[in-house]
Structures are given as structure tokens and as C-alpha cells.
Amino acid sequence: MxxxxxxxxxxxxxxxxxxxxxxxxxxxxxxxxxxxxxxxxxxxxxxxxxxxxxxxxxxxxxxxxxxxxxxxxxxxxxxxxxxxxxxxxxxxxxxxxxxxxxxxxxxxxxxxxxxxxxxxxxxxxxxxxxxxxxxxxxxxxxxxxxxxxxxxxxxxxxxxxxxxxxxxxxxxxxxxxxxxxxxxxxxxxxxxxxxxxxxxxxxxxxxxxxxxxIWPTFSATAIDRSTGKFRTRDGLSAPMGLGYEYMMPKAADKIAGPSGTGLIGYRNSYDILEDAALAARQAKEKLTAKSVVPGKYDLVLDPNHLGLTIHETIGHATELDRVLGYEANYAGTSFATLDWKAKNAPYGSKLVNIVADKTQTGSLGAVGYDDEGVKTGEWDIIKDGKLVDYQKTRDQAHIVNQDHSDGCSYSQSWRDVQFQRMANISLRPGKEKLSVDEMISKVDKGIYIAGRGSFSIDQQRYNSQFGGTVFYAIEKGKIAGILEDVAYQTNTVEFWNSCSAICDQSDYRLFGSFFDGKGQPSQVSAVSHGSATTRFNGVNVINTARKIG
Structure with missing residues (x-):
């Protein structure tokens, strides 16, 4: 046919x-x-x-x-x-x-x-x-x-x-x-x-x-047929709470990535044709890219990458049911317990301000009311580096001496019971004007990372490892070519305390998780995480291709 x-x-x-x-x-x-x-x-x-x-x-x-x-x-x-x-x-x-x-x-x-x-x-x-x-x-x-x-x-x-x-x-x-x-x-x-x-x-x-x-996605693979080596570059779209207008690109929605990379960030519309062409060229470039030398690097993280790190190290860590141990049998617990919060220890540097927001236009989690009939809104999770609140439903509020729900109840379908699910959890952009190129110009030895990759995190949302889609070396304030085999290892508190600079609102974009799993029986939900490009100093980078021993 x-x-x-x-x-x-x-x-x-x-x-x-x-x-x-x-x-x-x-x-x-x-x-x-x-x-x-x-x-x-x-x-x-x-x-x-x-x-x-x-x-x-x-x-x-x-x-x-x-x-x-x-x-x-x-x-x-x-x-x-x-x-x-x-x-x-x-x-x-x-x-x-x-x-x-x-x-x-x-x-x-x-x-x-x-x-x-x-x-x-x-x-x-x-x-x-x-x-x-x-x-x-x-x-x-x-x-x-x-x-x-x-x-x-x-x-x-x-x-x-x-x-x-x-x-x-x-x-x-x-x-x-x-x-x-x-x-x-x-x-x-x-x-x-x-x-x-x-x-x-x-x-x-x-x-x-x-x-x-809606979520458009693709994966482009280049092969060196003489060696059998292959490299892949996935699409850099973000799933969004939008209609088909997202597939109709507008020039005003495009944000140029770092000079020397050709990367484009997309805000409220996505050019899949442009991204697919660039992806193929970058996949070919990765075939001959240098393998990273392990060590300490300053990381400059694109929003399409950082969103996953936010999701895993803050989003899940501050769900109150996980904090209380309700998810221990399946999805784990959280290091950010009520006792840990009471110590007032810094979750991150003073630049780190994390907000939960179920009203942000275009986000996957945007609704007017949650599945308990609670009108949604915005509230602080981390303020000036300190953990100040969690994500809660109506039957959890009294546990933390609060008299209201945050509107975090959701069910994937009519046949499943609603329960506490993650809100949109986002890093507020910097207050001072700062472009990505300006941020990179202050990095002596670093790596720029864009796109999601494989990751691993422990049951308490503390020790973790994150890869990415595409990596560029930064040398003496300049992009110095594409890299391969990059992943960074850290713990949540160490990582967020290393946050040293955040680009301003003009660079702010959403990352999304379309199929976030949780619960027994398991359910999926969709949630977004916003941020601008952000710098983290002195993060441990490993080479994922090197054998140990």
C-alpha cells in the first residue's frame, strides 16, 4: 500500500x-x-x-x-x-x-x-x-x-x-x-x-x-562505515502545553546558543526542520570529536539539559509524600527530610531560587485547578539557597502545619486515583543582564552541555550522574570544539551550592518530561522545568568510555 x-x-x-x-x-x-x-x-x-x-x-x-x-x-x-x-x-x-x-x-x-x-x-x-x-x-x-x-x-x-x-x-x-x-x-x-x-x-x-x-522528537544517527563507529544526536525540542502552533516556527521564539556551536534554543515554537539538519551535522562531527579528559570543570548548562537535573535533584526531592516515606517501596525517599529542612542548611548558593508554578503558560503542568479542585498557583520551594517549602495535597498540608493545599493532585486517567504529583519546578532567571557568550567568556576551563542524556540518581535524590546530548569544550572563554563521552558526578547539595551565575529572563526556556512515572500502580504525568543557561563551578566530570581497572 x-x-x-x-x-x-x-x-x-x-x-x-x-x-x-x-x-x-x-x-x-x-x-x-x-x-x-x-x-x-x-x-x-x-x-x-x-x-x-x-x-x-x-x-x-x-x-x-x-x-x-x-x-x-x-x-x-x-x-x-x-x-x-x-x-x-x-x-x-x-x-x-x-x-x-x-x-x-x-x-x-x-x-x-x-x-x-x-x-x-x-x-x-x-x-x-x-x-x-x-x-x-x-x-x-x-x-x-x-x-x-x-x-x-x-x-x-x-x-x-x-x-x-x-x-x-x-x-x-x-x-x-x-x-x-x-x-x-x-x-x-x-x-x-x-x-x-x-x-x-x-x-x-x-x-x-x-x-x-504536544511533543515532537527525533533521533539522527551518523555512521562511519569504515570503522562501524556511530554517534547519535536527539532533537532539542521540549514537550509543551501548547497546540499545533508549536510546530509552526516563529523567528521571535528562537534564541541563539553559544557562538561557535550553531545551536538554537526554542521557546514557544519549534523548528523541527532546522533542528534535524543541525542534528545530522553534529552527529557526524561527534564521530571525530575528542574524548573528554576527566577532571574538574566549570559547567555551562543549557535549559534543555538543566531541566532534567532540576527534575531529579529538586523536583522529586521536594515531593512531600516522598519526603515522608510514602514512596519508599517503589521510587525511594528524599534526603530533604523535615529534620534536614529544620537545620536550615543551604540547599544551594544564594543565587538558587526555585519556584513551583502550575500556572505558567506553555508548561506541561499548567492547569487552572488540580484533581482535587484546588485552584493552582505559584509558591517558593528554595529561596536564596534555602529550602522553604514542599509540594503538597489537601491531606498532607496539616503534616507541615499548613492550612492549604498547593494544588499538586493529579491522576493520569479516570480509572486511577489521584495523588501527589510534581508541579512545574523551575529555577528563576538571573536579575542582572547576562548572555550565554558573556557567561562563557568568564570560564577558563569548562564544558557547555545541551540536551538530555542518560542519568542515574540514588533513592534519596542525593548522589547522581548526568550525561547530555551534545558537549562543547570551553577554553579561555571560548568554545573550542565538540567533545564526547562526558558525564558529571555530584551530590545534590554540592552541585547546587556550586551555582555561580544565571543568565537573565531573555534566555529563559522550558524543559519537559512527558512521561514521568510514579506510584503503585504506576502512573505517568507531564511536567515542565524552566531555567536560563546556568554556570556551575568545579564539577567532577568523568569519561564514560574509559574502562575501570
């Missing part, structure tokens, strides 16, 4: 798969236009009230309902071929209650008034059974009801409205750019997610939200 026929037929089949039994969406199963229609909030309110009333009648002192419709589409290509186009939809409801001071949860894909009431009654039964072994009753921070409100990701173009063929053609064009510039192999992908979420609670909230996320 020709590619054009394949894409056309796949789009038609997708339309048939996307239409379950959803109230108000009855239509021909091959009418793609119907896929974009949302369920009427009035219908969802009636369904939610059926669950809330049933829960209270069964003995619940609190109840919340989440009705969710989740759309996703993933497109995969390699060189000149389409490998796969996968589209899916999930629709159902989850009911969470407190009865006899204990949580209970049940979910259903029978989204009718009778089905919702039945799920609510089951949730109460589960809560009462759990209460027999519960040691302490649940204490919820107070939360006012907001009535009927709504929130939408401020997108310009819905990715699900864009024809599949147009998206496939863009990915294949990126592949062609990589091949034309020296790549031996290239694959690319485009992930798109739309969460249509409705929340209602006995506090009096009825919240309708429409959330969009």
Missing part, C-alpha cells in the same frame, strides 16, 4: 475507534468532525451529582468525582516511511470518598446516572472496609467550592484538528533534512494529548477543563 493511501485509511479507521458511547456525541462512527466535540458540561454535572448524592446517602462525609475523556495520537516515522499511527480514546469516571475517616475509590466506564451512583456506593464500601485497618483518620485542608467554572489550555490550533497527512509530511520532511545533512538513519515521532476533565465535589465545585500537550 502506498503511504498516501495508508495515511488516508488510517485516519478513517481512527475516526471509527474514537467514538464510544458518550452522552451527547451519538453520530456516524466515521464522522471525524464529531471527534472534536466536547461533552456538554450540563450533562456531566447531572452525572456527577448522581455520584455525589449516592456517596453522601451511603455515609460519605466527603466525595469528589472526575469524569474524563482522554484523547491521544502518536505518529512514528523512520527515514522515508511511516512506521505507525496510533490513536486512542478513553472515557469514564472515578469517584473518591471519605467514609469513617478513610479514603475509598472506585471507577466505572458506565457513565450513566445509575452507573455513577453504583461506583459511588462501591467507593464508600471500600472506604468503610479500609477504616478497619486505618490508624489515623484523613485530615483535609479546607477548600472552598468554586461553583461552575472552566479552564482551557490557551492554544491557537488544536493538534487533533490538523490532518494526519500534514503531520506525517512534516515528520518525513524533518527526516529528509537529517538525511540530506549526513545522517545515516533517522526516526521521528509526534505525541499529542488532550485531557477533557470534569471535577465535582461535595465542597461545591463543578470544574470543566480542556488540557492540551
Amino acid at each position: 502506498k503511504r498516501r493511501e495508508f495515511v488516508g485509511l488510517t485516519g478513517l479507521a481512527t475516526g471509527a475507534l474514537f467514538l464510544p458511547s458518550i452522552p451527547g456525541l451519538a453520530s456516524s462512527p466515521v464522522d471525524p468532525a464529531r471527534l472534536l466535540e466536547a461533552v456538554d458540561p450540563a450533562i456531566k454535572k447531572r452525572l456527577a451529582d448522581a455520584a455525589l448524592n449516592a456517596a453522601k446517602s451511603a455515609g460519605a462525609t466527603y466525595a469528589d468525582v472526575r469524569i474524563g475523556r482522554y484523547l491521544n495520537q502518536s505518529i512514528f516515522t523512520r527515514e522515508k516511511q511511516v512506521q505507525n499511527i496510533a490513536s486512542g480514546e478513553s472515557y469514564g469516571a472515578g469517584v473518591r470518598v471519605i467514609a469513617n475517616g478513610t479514603w475509598g475509590f472506585a471507577a466505572t466506564n458506565t457513565v450513566t446516572e445509575a452507573g455513577m451512583a453504583k461506583a459511588a456506593q462501591l467507593a464508600v464500601q471500600i472506604a468503610k472496609a479500609n477504616a478497619k485497618v486505618q490508624k489515623e483518620q484523613v485530615k483535609l485542608a479546607p477548600q472552598k467550592g468554586y461553583g461552575e467554572v472552566s479552564w482551557k489550555t490557551p492554544i491557537e490550533k488544536n493538534a487533533f484538528e490538523v490532518p494526519v497527512k500534514e503531520k506525517v509530511d512534516l515528520l518525513l520532511a524533518a527526516n529528509a533534512k537529517a538525511l540530506d545533512n549526513g545522517a545515516s538513519f533517522v526516526n521521528s515521532a509526534l505525541f499529542q494529548i488532550n485531557e477533557q476533565k470534569y471535577f465535582a465535589s461535595t465542597d461545591g465545585s463543578y470544574i470543566d477543563q480542556d488540557i492540551h500537550r
Whole structure:
């Protein structure tokens, strides 16, 4: 079958798969236009009230309902071929209650008034059974009801409205750019997610939200066929909480990287064709690059790299459930315990100011309200180098003597219970004007690192090792060529205390994690981490290609 026929037929089949039994969406199963229609909030309110009333009648002192419709589409290509186009939809409801001071949860894909009431009654039964072994009753921070409100990701173009063929053609064009510039192999992908979420609670909230996320990515590989040696350079995109406008590059969104690298930083739009061409050239350059000499270096870290380090060493370390040991069996604990915080020891240098923010436009974690109906906002995690707060949900606030939630509750779907997930955790940019080239000019012996790479970190989020995508030597204030086999080893406190300079707001960009895993059963969430290019002095660098012994 020709590619054009394949894409056309796949789009038609997708339309048939996307239409379950959803109230108000009855239509021909091959009418793609119907896929974009949302369920009427009035219908969802009636369904939610059926669950809330049933829960209270069964003995619940609190109840919340989440009705969710989740759309996703993933497109995969390699060189000149389409490998796969996968589209899916999930629709159902989850009911969470407190009865006899204990949580209970049940979910259903029978989204009718009778089905919702039945799920609510089951949730109460589960809560009462759990209460027999519960040691302490649940204490919820107070939360006012907001009535009927709504929130939408401020997108310009819905990715699900864009024809599949147009998206496939863009990915294949990126592949062609990589091949034309020296790549031996290239694959690319485009992930798109739309969460249509409705929340209602006995506090009096009825919240309708429409959330969009998108992630284009690729990997270009160059091979030296005479030696069999190969090197890869991945795309430097960041997954974003935006629509398809992210794939429509604007010159104003581009930020030049260090002189001598050709790198471009992208803010609110991404030029996949430009990045693919550069990636192929850099992959070829890496084939003959010098291998790093181990030692102490000043590191200049691009936001697309530093975001992962922030995620692992601060984002996870300051989740209160991990701090309290709730995640110890699966994901580990944190060195940043309540006792450690009480010592007022420096987490980083005085330049380090880390903020949690679930309202930042374009970020993956941006929502108007969390999955407990808490209005989201911004708060300090680290201020002037000192740990000042954690990330919390309603039933955790009292543990740290606070009377409010931070709005950190999230569930990946209607069938999974919501629990504490990471907010957008970002490093505030420097206050003084400082460009990347100016920062590099003050480095005598250093390495510039861009892009995410392999990493390792211990169960307490303390000792770690991070690689990257592309590395450049810095010698006497100048970029001095590409390097290979670079990784840095450090511990969290040592690393952040070595922070010596941060570029200003004009260099600020977002890094993102599209599939961040946590919990048992495991769930994924999406979260962004913002920063400007940042310098760290005297960090231990190892050579990953050298054998020990």
C-alpha cells in the first residue's frame, strides 16, 4: 500500500475507534468532525451529582468525582516511511470518598446516572472496609467550592484538528533534512494529548477543563562505515502545553546558543526542520570529536539539559509524600527530610531560587485547578539557597502545619486515583543582564552541555550522574570544539551550592518530561522545568568510555 493511501485509511479507521458511547456525541462512527466535540458540561454535572448524592446517602462525609475523556495520537516515522499511527480514546469516571475517616475509590466506564451512583456506593464500601485497618483518620485542608467554572489550555490550533497527512509530511520532511545533512538513519515521532476533565465535589465545585500537550522528537544517527563507529544526536525540542502552533516556527521564539556551536534554543515554537539538519551535522562531527579528559570543570548548562537535573535533584526531592516515606517501596525517599529542612542548611548558593508554578503558560503542568479542585498557583520551594517549602495535597498540608493545599493532585486517567504529583519546578532567571557568550567568556576551563542524556540518581535524590546530548569544550572563554563521552558526578547539595551565575529572563526556556512515572500502580504525568543557561563551578566530570581497572 502506498503511504498516501495508508495515511488516508488510517485516519478513517481512527475516526471509527474514537467514538464510544458518550452522552451527547451519538453520530456516524466515521464522522471525524464529531471527534472534536466536547461533552456538554450540563450533562456531566447531572452525572456527577448522581455520584455525589449516592456517596453522601451511603455515609460519605466527603466525595469528589472526575469524569474524563482522554484523547491521544502518536505518529512514528523512520527515514522515508511511516512506521505507525496510533490513536486512542478513553472515557469514564472515578469517584473518591471519605467514609469513617478513610479514603475509598472506585471507577466505572458506565457513565450513566445509575452507573455513577453504583461506583459511588462501591467507593464508600471500600472506604468503610479500609477504616478497619486505618490508624489515623484523613485530615483535609479546607477548600472552598468554586461553583461552575472552566479552564482551557490557551492554544491557537488544536493538534487533533490538523490532518494526519500534514503531520506525517512534516515528520518525513524533518527526516529528509537529517538525511540530506549526513545522517545515516533517522526516526521521528509526534505525541499529542488532550485531557477533557470534569471535577465535582461535595465542597461545591463543578470544574470543566480542556488540557492540551504536544511533543515532537527525533533521533539522527551518523555512521562511519569504515570503522562501524556511530554517534547519535536527539532533537532539542521540549514537550509543551501548547497546540499545533508549536510546530509552526516563529523567528521571535528562537534564541541563539553559544557562538561557535550553531545551536538554537526554542521557546514557544519549534523548528523541527532546522533542528534535524543541525542534528545530522553534529552527529557526524561527534564521530571525530575528542574524548573528554576527566577532571574538574566549570559547567555551562543549557535549559534543555538543566531541566532534567532540576527534575531529579529538586523536583522529586521536594515531593512531600516522598519526603515522608510514602514512596519508599517503589521510587525511594528524599534526603530533604523535615529534620534536614529544620537545620536550615543551604540547599544551594544564594543565587538558587526555585519556584513551583502550575500556572505558567506553555508548561506541561499548567492547569487552572488540580484533581482535587484546588485552584493552582505559584509558591517558593528554595529561596536564596534555602529550602522553604514542599509540594503538597489537601491531606498532607496539616503534616507541615499548613492550612492549604498547593494544588499538586493529579491522576493520569479516570480509572486511577489521584495523588501527589510534581508541579512545574523551575529555577528563576538571573536579575542582572547576562548572555550565554558573556557567561562563557568568564570560564577558563569548562564544558557547555545541551540536551538530555542518560542519568542515574540514588533513592534519596542525593548522589547522581548526568550525561547530555551534545558537549562543547570551553577554553579561555571560548568554545573550542565538540567533545564526547562526558558525564558529571555530584551530590545534590554540592552541585547546587556550586551555582555561580544565571543568565537573565531573555534566555529563559522550558524543559519537559512527558512521561514521568510514579506510584503503585504506576502512573505517568507531564511536567515542565524552566531555567536560563546556568554556570556551575568545579564539577567532577568523568569519561564514560574509559574502562575501570
